[in-house]
Amino acid sequence: MPPSPEPIPRSDEILNRFRSEGGVGGGDAHLVGDGSTTGGRRGRLKIFFGMSPGVGKTYAMLAAARRLAGQGVDVAVGVVETHGRAETEQMLLGLDLLPLVEVAYEGSRFQVFDADAAIRRKPDILLIDELAHSNVPGSPGGRPKRWQDVEFCLRAGIDVYTTLNVQHLESINDVVRQITGVKVRETIPDRVFEEADEIELVDLPVESLHERLRAGKVYLGESASRAVDPEDGFFRGGNLAALRELALRRTAAWVDRQMHRYKQDRGIRAVWPAGERILVAVSPSPMSGKLVRAARRMAAGLHADLIAVYVETPRTVHLSTQDRERLEENMRLASALGATTETIAGSNAARELIGFARARNVGKIVVGKTARSRWRDVLLGSFVDTLIRLSEDIDIYVVRGDDDASVASASRPVHVPEMRRWNGYAASLAMVGLVTLLGIFVFHGFELANVAMIFLAVVVLAALWFGRGPAVSAAVAAVAAFDFCFVAPRWTFAVSDIQYLLTFAVMLGVGLLVATLASRAREMARRAWARERTTAAQFAVARDLAAARDAGEVASIAVRHAHDLMHSDAVLCRRANSGESALEVLAASGTPDWFEGSGSEPERERGVARWAIDHGRAAGAGTQRLPSSAGHYIPLIATAGTVGLLGVRIRRGASPDIDPASHDIAAIQAIATQAASALERVMLAESQQASQIAAEREKLRNALLSSVSHDLRTPLAGIAGAASTLEQAGVLDASTKTQLLRTIVEESSRLNDIIANLVFATRLESGAVDPRREWTTVEEVVGVGLARHRQALTGRSFRVDIADNVPMIKVDNAMFPQVIHNLIENALKYTPRDSSVGITSWASEGSVVVKVWDEGPGLSEDESTKVFERFYRGRSDAQSRSRTGTVASPAGMGLGLTICEGIVRAHGGRIWAEPNSPRGASFLFSLPIEYPQPMMPTREEAVSESERAS
Numbered sequence: 001m002p003p004s005p006e007p008i009p010r011s012d013e014i015l016n017r018f019r020s021e022g023g024v025g026g027g028d029a030h031l032v033g034d035g036s037t038t039g040g041r042r043g044r045l046k047i048f049f050g051m052s053p054g055v056g057k058t059y060a061m062l063a064a065a066r067r068l069a070g071q072g073v074d075v076a077v078g079v080v081e082t083h084g085r086a087e088t089e090q091m092l093l094g095l096d097l098l099p100l101v102e103v104a105y106e107g108s109r110f111q112v113f114d115a116d117a118a119i120r121r122k123p124d125i126l127l128i129d130e131l132a133h134s135n136v137p138g139s140p141g142g143r144p145k146r147w148q149d150v151e152f153c154l155r156a157g158i159d160v161y162t163t164l165n166v167q168h169l170e171s172i173n174d175v176v177r178q179i180t181g182v183k184v185r186e187t188i189p190d191r192v193f194e195e196a197d198e199i200e201l202v203d204l205p206v207e208s209l210h211e212r213l214r215a216g217k218v219y220l221g222e223s224a225s226r227a228v229d230p231e232d233g234f235f236r237g238g239n240l241a242a243l244r245e246l247a248l249r250r251t252a253a254w255v256d257r258q259m260h261r262y263k264q265d266r267g268i269r270a271v272w273p274a275g276e277r278i279l280v281a282v283s284p285s286p287m288s289g290k291l292v293r294a295a296r297r298m299a300a301g302l303h304a305d306l307i308a309v310y311v312e313t314p315r316t317v318h319l320s321t322q323d324r325e326r327l328e329e330n331m332r333l334a335s336a337l338g339a340t341t342e343t344i345a346g347s348n349a350a351r352e353l354i355g356f357a358r359a360r361n362v363g364k365i366v367v368g369k370t371a372r373s374r375w376r377d378v379l380l381g382s383f384v385d386t387l388i389r390l391s392e393d394i395d396i397y398v399v400r401g402d403d404d405a406s407v408a409s410a411s412r413p414v415h416v417p418e419m420r421r422w423n424g425y426a427a428s429l430a431m432v433g434l435v436t437l438l439g440i441f442v443f444h445g446f447e448l449a450n451v452a453m454i455f456l457a458v459v460v461l462a463a464l465w466f467g468r469g470p471a472v473s474a475a476v477a478a479v480a481a482f483d484f485c486f487v488a489p490r491w492t493f494a495v496s497d498i499q500y501l502l503t504f505a506v507m508l509g510v511g512l513l514v515a516t517l518a519s520r521a522r523e524m525a526r527r528a529w530a531r532e533r534t535t536a537a538q539f540a541v542a543r544d545l546a547a548a549r550d551a552g553e554v555a556s557i558a559v560r561h562a563h564d565l566m567h568s569d570a571v572l573c574r575r576a577n578s579g580e581s582a583l584e585v586l587a588a589s590g591t592p593d594w595f596e597g598s599g600s601e602p603e604r605e606r607g608v609a610r611w612a613i614d615h616g617r618a619a620g621a622g623t624q625r626l627p628s629s630a631g632h633y634i635p636l637i638a639t640a641g642t643v644g645l646l647g648v649r650i651r652r653g654a655s656p657d658i659d660p661a662s663h664d665i666a667a668i669q670a671i672a673t674q675a676a677s678a679l680e681r682v683m684l685a686e687s688q689q690a691s692q693i694a695a696e697r698e699k700l701r702n703a704l705l706s707s708v709s710h711d712l713r714t715p716l717a718g719i720a721g722a723a724s725t726l727e728q729a730g731v732l733d734a735s736t737k738t739q740l741l742r743t744i745v746e747e748s749s750r751l752n753d754i755i756a757n758l759v760f761a762t763r764l765e766s767g768a769v770d771p772r773r774e775w776t777t778v779e780e781v782v783g784v785g786l787a788r789h790r791q792a793l794t795g796r797s798f799r800v801d802i803a804d805n806v807p808m809i810k811v812d813n814a815m816f817p818q819v820i821h822n823l824i825e826n827a828l829k830y831t832p833r834d835s836s837v838g839i840t841s842w843a844s845e846g847s848v849v850v851k852v853w854d855e856g857p858g859l860s861e862d863e864s865t866k867v868f869e870r871f872y873r874g875r876s877d878a879q880s881r882s883r884t885g886t887v888a889s890p891a892g893m894g895l896g897l898t899i900c901e902g903i904v905r906a907h908g909g910r911i912w913a914e915p916n917s918p919r920g921a922s923f924l925f926s927l928p929i930e931y932p933q934p935m936m937p938t939r940e941e942a943v944s945e946s947e948r949a950s
Contacts, residue, residue: 043154044197047131048163051247052240054218055204057163058082058129062091064200065127065161069095076123078153079113079146081130085217096123103138112139115149119156126153127161132168132186147188166247169193179242180234194254201251206240260361276304277362280334281353282341283310284323287368288330294399295366296337304364308334308341309356311349312527325624345527347520350386357394366397424466428474431458436481451486452507455479459511463518471518475511479504534667537565541671545678554682555586555644558675562648563589565667571595571631572675574644575613583609586644594630594649601630605647609633613645618669620647634669636676643679646672715754718747771812771906775934778806778841778848784813785820792828797836806843810930811907819903819911822896823852823923831856835920847909847926855920864913868901900925 048057058080069075076096082088098118100111112135118126133146143149150160167176170187177183193199204212212218213235280295282288292308299306310327331341346352357365367384388396435458439451455478463471480493483504488496495501541561548554555572562570569590576582583606585596595605608626612619612633619625620632636644648668722740726732732740779802786793820839827837835855842849859867904911904925911925 041157043156043158043160045150045154045192045195046159046161046198046200047193047196048161048200048202049166049193049247049251050163050202050204051166051243052209052235053165054209054212054235055202057165057202058088059091060200060202061127061129061161061163062088062095065095065125066091068125074124076118076121076126078115078118078126078128079130080127081133083219087217095127101140103136105136105138110136112136113146113149114140115143115152116140118153119158122156122158124159125161126158128153129163131162131164131192132188134186145188147192151192164188164193166243166250169250172246172250175246176243180239182234193250194257196254199251199254201247203244203247206237206244209240210235210237256361276302276364277307277360278302278304278364278366279307279309279353279357279360279362280339280366281311281349281368282308282327282330282334283368284327284330285368286326288326289333291366291368291399292330292334292337292339296339298364298366298397299339306334306337306339307360307362308339309353310341310343311352312343312345313347313349313352322624345531347524348386350383350390353387354390354394362394364395364397365391366399369398424470425473428458428462428466428470429477431462432474432477432481435478436485440485448482448486452482452503455482456507456511456514460514460518463515464522467522468515471515472512475508475515478511479508482507534670537561537667538670538674541674545674548678548682550686551679551682552586554675554678558646558671558678559587559589562646562668562671565671566648569594569649571647572636572644573609573647574636574679583613583645590649595647605629605631609645609647613642616642621649632668634672636672636679638676638680640680643676643683646675715747715751719744719751722747771815773810773907774813775808775810776813777808778802778850780813781809781811781817782820782839782841782850784817786824788821789824789828793824793837796828796833799836799838801838801840803842806841806848807929807933809848809927811927815903816907819900819925820850820852822900826896826923827852827854827856827921830854831920843929844926846929848929849924849926851922851924853916853920853922855916858915858919859913859921867897867913868911869898897923 050057101114462474544557559570571588573583576584608629620629631647633647722743831854840851909927916922
């Protein structure tokens with residue numbers, strides 16, 4: 001009998017098995033009755049990754065989705081771009097397609113993906129094609145990019161399948177442009193790719209892709225032939241080969257990160273040689289450059305990544321100026337050859353290298369062959385032997401090149417002045433002598449073991465205070481003094497008991513060991529202090545520079561911190577605009593005469609500074625280039641080139657803590673690096689601001705020219721037409737002639753208003769308005785402002801209501817009535833003749849408020865703020881619901897309300913618009929009440945004064 005078929009698994013069993021086998025699903029989610037996931041987990045992301053369009057990413061994604069759907073997994077298609085490809089469209093048959101939403105944009109309608117609907121649908125797997133796609137403005141959710149929709153769905157616990165081309169990664173956008181000549185505008189942050197739970201590379205040979213293009217399987221019609229154009233097509237063979245390599249490398253890097261994460265999660269220390277990495281040990285040795293080049297050739301042959309590492313140990317904390325410069329050159333060489341450079345610190349160079357290699361999964365280490373004698377290796381230890389002993393599964397390559405321990409575990413110490421060096425030896429010997437005298441006269445009768453302990457204490461103190469050399473001399477002197485002064489027979493180096501020889505040997509050995517350990521602890525403490533000092537300085541500089549807004553502020557911050565760190569004079573300068581050789585000092589701290597003064601010395605310092613900024617290399621004191629100068633000059637090198645120069649005058653006797661060849665210079669270099677970045681940032685910001693200002697100025701100029709050309713032409717045309725009729729016509733009746741003359745007068749008045757508004761708007765913009773304020777009444781301001789509208793107000797419903805308790809205001813009597821004039825002109829223009837217009841004024845909470853209202857069509861909410869903008873104009877139809885601030889013509893220039901706003905603001909008040917009740921619009925402005933108020937005449941006195949004047 002044939003075997004009975006296996007029972008068909010339920011959908012939840014299939015999904016759980018799929019997740020347990022490493023699919024895109026996963027986590028602790030489970031299925032409930034409606035198929036939705038619960039448990040609060042984040043969805044998992046799978047990206048089908050390729051080198052270019054046409055390799056089959058969408059097809060591969062749909063094929064995987066169909067396989068899962070056939071197994072009972074709930075798969076939904078959110079959005080898939082088929083581009084009219086028949087094969088891709090056939091793969092959609094049988095899958096659940098989520099409905100798209102129609103969005104209108106710039107006169108067209110688009111079908112867009114709705115992430116909110118997808119979350120409500122809650123499928124197990126959601127397909128979202130083209131991860132880097134930009135959403136149409138107005139799409140559901142308001143997210144501008146599709147990758148943001150994907151993250152939104154992932155946070156809701158939905159697993160997502162998507163597709164991506166390598167050129168859409170943000171970090172290599174410029175590389176793709178350099179290769180293909182095409183700027184890709186739709187990109188995604190690299191973190192989205194790096195945080196993906198699964199990457200499936202969809203690869204295709206270049207020739208196969210060309211065949212697909214020629215067959216019309218990627219693009220249709222003439223687009224296919226243009227795509228494979230050997231001269232200028234994006235799909236040229238060279239372009240595709242380079243893009244393919246980029247895609248393979250990014251996929252390999254993602255897989256490598258997954259392997260590292262797996263090893264870390266499981267505590268695996270062993271090196272897995274899945275991907276080749278080579279580590280080269282760099283030192284200040286002159287032969288280290290040869291070692292780096294050899295390692296680079298090895299890495300190129302193995303297609304491996306190269307890492308250059310310098311190990312700083314207590315023996316190499318204080319390098320000489322020459323060694324430090326050579327180390328920097330070697331590290332720059334490694335970086336120029338494509339290596340990743342690192343500097344690590346530790347007490348044992350070999351152990352630190354092995355630990356670093358295991359952390360980075362490095363399988364090969366390249367070091368230099370030592371030239372030291374065998375007996376020195378036996379006595380002091382061999383770096384190479386220690387490295388090989390600790391390496392285990394890491395391959396060690398010893399290359400001929402270095403003349404010493406190759407990782408800079410041995411280098412000439414920094415030069416110490418003779419007086420300072422001998423002072424330490426003299427002090428340590430003096431301490432031994434003092435203890436010896438005390439032992440002879442004070443410690444008489446003590447056990448010899450106690451006396452020996454006192455001598456050991458002296459050795460420890462000498463090591464802590466003066467270093468290893470003085471401590472060793474103290475140890476030898478202590479043994480000799482102990483033998484001569486305390487061991488029988490005393491006052492001779494002879495020994496009656498041979499056992500004391502062992503005591504002397506142990507005492508000397510312990511003294512030397514204690515001296516070495518104490519000296520090493522001292523050096524490590526000094527190094528930690530120096531690093532902490534440098535780190536604190538860098539943090540303070542970064543904190544202050546982050547808030548700097550211009551080049552002068554950046555320079556002031558940099559020189560201040562350099563001065564505080566080095567206790568020396570500092571200056572920051574850049575090339576002057578007047579010439580390439582001239583320097584412009586942006587900021588200085590301390591005494592500036594050493595650099596900015598006159599004379600041969602400052603001129604020589606400026607010459608050294610010019611050399612440094614021209615060559616982009618440090619120069620001056622503490623370097624090999626022009627070391628006789630007083631200043632140390634560091635060029636500020638940014639991505640766009642050298643943007644300035646930081647100089648410090650090192651006062652060698654100013655502080656015992658300052659070491660020009662050590663961490664102080666390193667800290668100054670760190671300040672210079674941060675200052676260079678900050679200068680470049682503010683320069684770019686200033687350039688961007690200047691571009692924006694230029695663009696706004698051009699926009700304003702175009703708007704002004706457009707408005708002026710139209711609004712000047714209209715009254716001029718009326719004046720010219722009326723004048724021409726008067727000139728060419730024969731005999732005109734009196735009424736026609738009067739009408740033509742009135743037209744000329746009215747249009748001339750309008751033309752005068754246009755010019756006045758333009759001039760006044762220009763004065764407001766430049767800040768040249770200086771009101772000549774005098775005491776006056778609101779009635780007088782309103783009366784003057786209405787004077788030119790008497791004829792227009794005739795026959796209209798118009799009223800003025802000014803409260804009796806309104807105090808006097810202090811305004812410019814020639815300027816302020818223009819506000820009333822413009823507001824009334826605005827109301828008359830945009831209201832029907834049968835509607836009401838009015839002015840109301842009252843006093844409220846320390847202000848005088850004036851309201852100009854109408855019962856016209858009113859203002860929309862958006863127009864309430866826009867009407868005060870320059871050149872904002874609505875339609876001139878009185879029945880229109882749009883309004884404008886012009887007084888110049890029916891169309892208007894859009895300056896009337898802008899001028900009102902400027903005049904009121906110049907008087908310390910404010911103006912705003914709001915709806916009028918029950919209909920229409922209101923424009924209100926308020927002015928502060930000033931005290932003391934002048935004596936106001938009564939209404940009867942004012943009338944009497946008016947009659948006497950008449």
